[in-house]
Amino acid sequence: MRIYLFTLLLTGLVTFTTKAQQTLSGKIAAAKTQQPLIGATVSVPGTPTGTTTNSRGEFTLTLPFATDTITVSMLGYQVKYIQPDTLLNNALILLDVDARALQEVVITGYATNRPIQQTAASVGLLTPKELERYNTTSIVPALNTIPGVRMEERATASYRLSIRGSSLRAPFGVRNVKMYLNDIPLVEANGTLPLNLLDAGTIGRIEVLKGPAGSVYGAGTGGTVRLETVRPTAGESALEIGSMVGSYGLKRFTVTASTASETSGFLVRYAKQELDGYRQQSAMDRDAVLLTGQFYPSDKQIFTFHTYFSDLYYQLPGALTREQYESNPRAARQLNIDQKASLKLQGVNIGLAHQYQFNEHWRNNTSLFGVFSFLNNPFTMDYERNANQAFGGRTQTTYSTLLAERLIRFTLGGEFQHSFVNSRHYQNKVGEPGKLNFDDEVAADQGFVFAQAEADLPANFILTLGGSLNFLQYDLTRVSDADTSSNYLNRRPFNPQFSPRLGLLKVISPQLSAHGSISAGFSPPTDAETRPSDGSFNTRLQAERGLNYEVGLRGNALKQKLAFDIVGFWFQLNETIVSRTNAAGIVVFDNAGATRQQGIEAAVSYAFIQDSRKPITLLKVWSTYAYSHFRFREYRQNDSDFSGNKLTGTPPHVWLAGLDIESKPGFYANITTNYTSEIPLNDANTVYADSYFLVGARGGIRRRLGLKWQTEIYGGIDNALNKRYSLGNDLNGFGGRYFQAAPGRNYYVGLQIKYLISK
Structure with missing residues (x-):
């Protein structure tokens, strides 16, 4: 028993x-x-x-x-x-990468794919967490959290981007800063970049390489911005829709379809955004479509592609005098209203990239791209119609090996672009083209070859040495002229320019590293600067040349709860290009001798809580600060000597701070502040924009409903204190018209719904 x-x-x-x-x-x-x-x-x-x-x-x-x-x-x-x-x-x-572990946050710029803790350069990084702190209608506030970066909005959807004071003079788009979308050069045929073509919601990651980066990205004294679009999640097929409404007639709608497996992925997104605008004559309407995909035919190669189409229209309210701005900041310049000043831009950007790992030593990345756009721009006295096209390619080959058990990496590559723009200027007859003033054709060939060597040295030093040789030529042809009907050609070649870079980094410990670098930059004038809207050919305009020195310290402490990044730089720019507005409201350009730009940039964050098992999964405070001591060195204009004056358009102090909170039930909140000191608006330093302090917040809840549905409900407030400030001022504005008023207090609410078809 x-x-x-x-x-x-x-x-x-x-x-x-x-x-x-x-x-x-x-x-x-x-x-x-x-x-x-x-x-x-x-x-x-x-x-x-x-x-x-x-x-x-x-x-x-x-x-x-x-x-x-x-x-x-x-x-x-x-x-x-x-x-x-x-x-x-x-x-x-x-x-997902743990943002606290700096040694694991990989920087893809400089062709090294090293952790940021081992990158001998000043780099700003925005991941989806940072981008989602703000309203997804614009990337302006998110980019402005990076110390040393200033993005402005002169009119609704009219952006201007500056890195350490560069390119603030640009009347339209972005110049003097190289930009890439999914490793594809992103530029217009006239040498500028209309950032307004990009819908902020399609951007999933941003890297900003500050200062000249001549060893890999060629010409450019301001820096390089590398944008990555949103990508499908591996192993998931999903449909997603989103809707947002807000103050001043804001309406936004998005729909996304994506599918991805271990061998491929596709995503298509449509975004529609409308806005009546804070000011008179400041409405906008944009449609944008993104198609992106990746193929992984084998463990050795990756194909990626994207096609981005945008159809944009926005009105131009014009700058105000101080009296008009203080009396009624929502007003527009009457001449802009009478002449129906606006801009309509249709553009498509196409890119194809291939990465091949031959073996453990050799790797190649090659990309091809094309850009096509059409511009209609009735302004106060002029109506411009442009057809732009550009195409080109980029390739780089990397060889990696071990020498005495230390990593050595060599990179060799090049980039070339041919562009053509047909630009016709008419008289503006109340928003319609009138008599032809002149018809120009502008062709440009530009490119560079580059080489870089990187070596791990004894005592945990990392050395980077590189340089690029840059080529550029403009062919400016006046096809017809209202007065002479004559044809004539202006050819403007620029002598090849060599831009070197030397970087040295010391890994003091796994949690701390120090770096220093010396780099030179070359920035030629754009078509918009050599051929301004008054019909002249400014062939005497010289290219800018800059030399940058910087040292920095970055790391983390207190069990990775505290992260910090501090950089000091000294930058000297020769043949600085500055802008002024003539009596007709047309922006023209001159070389201004030299500038000296010195500054300190700092970013720090502390995570009180970062644990997905706790009720509060994230509680983090962060802050960034930039001090800019920028001065003209040798600058004379007619009988005026502006040497020693503050660089126009640059605030000496910018401080931001914020609080991020996330919880296990899905509730989250982001609170942000921005202090910007007064800004000189003319080269004589007699007119300043007032300092301002902004407060904003966004909050919501993300929840999963069953196995198939994911939802997010959110809302936010910008400029909560209803401060009056000018963002995107007209520098050296004629007739005292400097100020472009930014929106007052405004609200928004939105809803995202995602359905998982398979996972």
Whole structure:
């Protein structure tokens, strides 16, 4: 009898144990790159049961007993807690980078793909978390959180971008700053970049490389901005719609479809945005379509592509005098109203890129691109119609090897672009083209070759040495003229310019590094500057040349709760191009001798809580500060000597701070502040824009409803204190018209709904 009971008990125990055991399998990859993570840990909390992933990121785990939670972790990534049932079908698990671990935040600029802790340069980075602190109708407030970067909005959807004081003089778009979209050069044929073509909601990541980056990106004294569009999530097919309404007639609608597997991914997004505008004559209407995709034919190669189309219209209210601005900041200049000043721009950007890893030593990245756009721009006295086209390519080959067990990397490449613009200028007859004034054709060939060497040295030093040789030529042809009907050609070649860069970094510890660099930059005048709207050919305008020195310290402390990045720089710019407005309201340009630009930039954050298991999963404070001591060195205009004056358009102090809160139930809140000191508005430093202090907030809740639905409801307020300030001033404005009033207090609310077709 005892033997029978013991046998029955043993049989039951074995049966129970067998039923409790589960064999699970899956693959772990990085959420951003979708590349497998080797050595990631899969375990049961509080027990010795666990395993690690192999060279393909795969794992198999046998559970000896029932559990409702499995932990997936890896150094530098956020811990993920999942249910065992999700692993029954060999699931793909994606880990997000832990923003606290600076040594794991990879910077893709400078062709090195090194962690930011090992990058010998001043770099600003915006991930989706930083971008989502603000209203997705514009990237202006998010970019302005990077110290040393200033983005302005002169009119609704009319943007101007400056890095350390560069390109504030640009009357339209962005110049003197190189920009790339998904590693594809993003530029218009006339040498400027209309940022307003881009819908902020399509941007998923931004890297800003400050100062000359001649070793990899060629001409440009301001810096380089690398934009990445949103990408589909691996292993997921989904449909998503979003809607937003807000003050001053804001209406926004988006719809997105995406699908992705281990070998490919596609995403298409349509965005519609309308705004009546804070001021008179400041309405806007934009339609944008993004199609992007990736193919992974093998472990060695990646194909990516994007097509971006935008149809944009916005009105131009014009600048106000101080008296008009203080009396009624919502007013527009009467001449702009009478002449129906506006801008309509249709453009498409197409890019195709291929990455091939030949073996463990050799890798090549090659991209081809095309840009096409059409511009209609009735202004106060002039109606401009442009047809723009540009095409080109970029390639770089990298060789990596070990020498005395230390990494050595060599990069060689080049970039070329041919552009053509047909620009016709008419008299403006109340928003319609009148008599032809002149018809110009502008062709430009520009490009550069570059080389870079990078070496790990003894004592944890990293040395980078590189340079680029830049070429540029303009052909300016006047096809017809209202007065002479004669044809004539102006050819403007620029002598090849060499731009070197030297960087040295010391890894003091895994949590601290120091860096220094010397770099030179070359920035030729754009078509808009050599051929302003008054019909003249300013062929005497010289290219800018700059030399930059900088040192910095970055790292983290207190168990990675505290992160900091401090940089000091000294930049000297020769043949500085400055702008002024003539009596007809047309912006013209001159070289202004030289400027000296010195400054300090700092960013710091402290995460009181960053733990996905707690009710409050994130509680973080952050702050950035930029001090700019920018002065004209040698600048004379007629009988006036402006040497020693403050550089026009640059505030000496900019300080931002904020608070980020996230909770396990899905509630979140972001509170932000911005203090900007007074800004000189003319070269004589006799007129200043007042300082301002802004407060904004955004909050909402993200929830999953069942297995298929994800929702987000949010709302926010900008300029909560209803401060009057001017953002995007007209520098050296004729007739005292300097001020472009920014919106007062405004609100918005929105809803996002996502349906998971498969996962």
